[in-house]
Amino acid sequence: MTYDIAIVGAGIAGAALAAEVAPHAKVLILEAEDVAGYHATGRSAAFWEETYGGPAVQPLTAKSRALFDAGGFLQPLGSLHIGREQERGLIEDMLAQFAGTGVDLSLVDPRERIAGLRPEWNLAVWEPSCAYIDVAALHAAVLSRAKKAGAELVLDAALTGATRTGDRWRLDTKAGSFAAKILVDAAGAWADDVAAMAGAAPIGISPFRRTLVQLRVDPPVPDDAPHVAHIGGDFYFKPEAGGRLWLSPHDEIPSDPGDVQPEELDIAIAIDRLEQAVDWRIERVERSWAGLRSFAPDRLPVYGFDDSVPGFFWCAGQGGFGIQTAPAASLVAASLLLGTEPDPLVADIDAARYEPARFR
Template sequence: MSYDIAIVGAGIAGATVAAEIGGRARVLLLEAEDVAGYHATGRSAAFWSETYGGPGIQPLTSLSGEALRAGGFLDPLGSLHIGEAADEVRAEAFLDEFAGSGVVLERVDPRDYVAGLRPGWTVGVMEASCAYIDVAALHADALARARRAGATLVLGAALTAAERRDGRWRISTRSGDFDAAVLVDAAGAWADSVAAIAGARPIGIQPYRRTLVQLQTDPPSTPTMPHVAHLGGDFYFKPEAGGRLWLSPHDETPCDPGDAQPEEIDVAIAIDRLEQAVDWRVTAVDRKWAGLRSFAPDRLPVYGFTADAPGFFWFAGQGGFGIQTAPAAAAIGAALLLGDAPPSSIDVSRYAADRFA
């Protein structure tokens, strides 16, 4: 039961970095739940947007787009950023924020894209590159590639102890004991807890609850409608199969790591914000759920070894953009773990774990 690299967490982060490492190291994937990707990965917003997460995330997203398109994981969608007249300043700031980034943004009349917008909603910026992302297929593909390369996946293996002895980690889980030279913390909302167990200094990665609702509306959504996001960050929605609508109030409620559940007040807020923007009538709430988004203090991901715990590697803090940046993040993580050069188009230093030292 001895490995080169043990990865704690088999969600999209752990699965993709294991797949990227391939057969170049003996890899162990430890997953606390009985199914991989149960929390954040399994409850994703399922869209890829180059502006989502801001300029610090955009290079990771844009680079990942090449691999996601090549793998067939993206389908055209487009994202329309909308606002009222008072949001004109926000629209200009949004355009300025991504000027020179290579992301194509265009001023448009939002009423040309969304029927039923209420009077006053006249500000629009179109991000045509935004796409649906097949999260389940991407995650399954990463796990399959990791297995084919020889990685071992152990489910129900919540970490209970990790001790560094003689240059190796002695790892105890609820599914047995293991040994590895390097311990990778890809535990998402539990990243700080894993660090504490291993004797590494926690960074302050905070989980937040994000609410999602699937609705039926009158009139129903149309498949030609783009993803729609409020420039002020109050909501976003996108069309789903069967004329349904997928909606979020864009909430971020600090919480402890766990099985996140939606609050009725957040569902009500989401619907109220939607009805303030459009004249559609909500006829049914089909589903409601919540997911976890985990951020480091500066809201950038954390990749790399830390000096305060030899052999401990951070791969966490990927917020709500961990799936859309997964290929680039995995390439960076694997390069740093194996001693290779990371992608030259990315300034990896801005994501270094020791920036919090």
């Protein structure tokens, strides 16, 4: 059997794209692990934050909101971007960056919103629209849509070879060999490896480790507390059920693709940075984990056909914003992949800024 489209990777990028194209083509999804979404998707503490990723990513995030709301995947959260007097310039830069974009931002005193915040943290931008994403439900929903439309998911199918003859790909995997007209690289941290296997020049998509820690603190964190991020990028934290706190040192440690684990030093750094911001007492670390975030050199996603290898399509480099942009990004990528007019929801997004040809 020859599939119209074979997608390598069943994380949020591959699964969401499969859901959009499966009604129009015969789709195969090849996943290296024994469960879909094991790596970046399954380890995400994702939240929908319109400013995250910068102004060039913001259109994808904004257009995704309606689809998230329709599916019931969001819970109100709100976000405080906090700083000290010496970081006033960063606060002003953030407001200037998003002026005219429609993002609702305002200056507030963070000490009135976060009990226990140390007095030197006197500046903040309030982003009320920030919301927590139910990542597991979202991922399950797009995979279900893809399967109902006829897409086939094969697990334990790590790609070991990709050879194009004529207008067909022969794809060798640990689960056997398959044939497809188009090969989609949605392999996340492994995107450049898959490209090289298929004879395409790697773009320079680099994976970085991100650490998360679940803490018990005293006093307990209220469930209605907002997400809080340092304007300088040194940490962020958010409430978790039962008075817990999820904390990250906002680290980006270059890493090889793989099953990454948290390092004790990064956990210690995260706690130290938290203690410099609040006077809460750390009772205990309940658990910690790490995931990979993969960025292209310009930190924008990559959607489109490779300009030197026929039938090879990129859907990668989605960094830490892949989940919050997935609904709109999959519509953009699907129109490029199928050669159709874009969905009206994303018709005003300039897809050319995300195409791989910008690196050639």
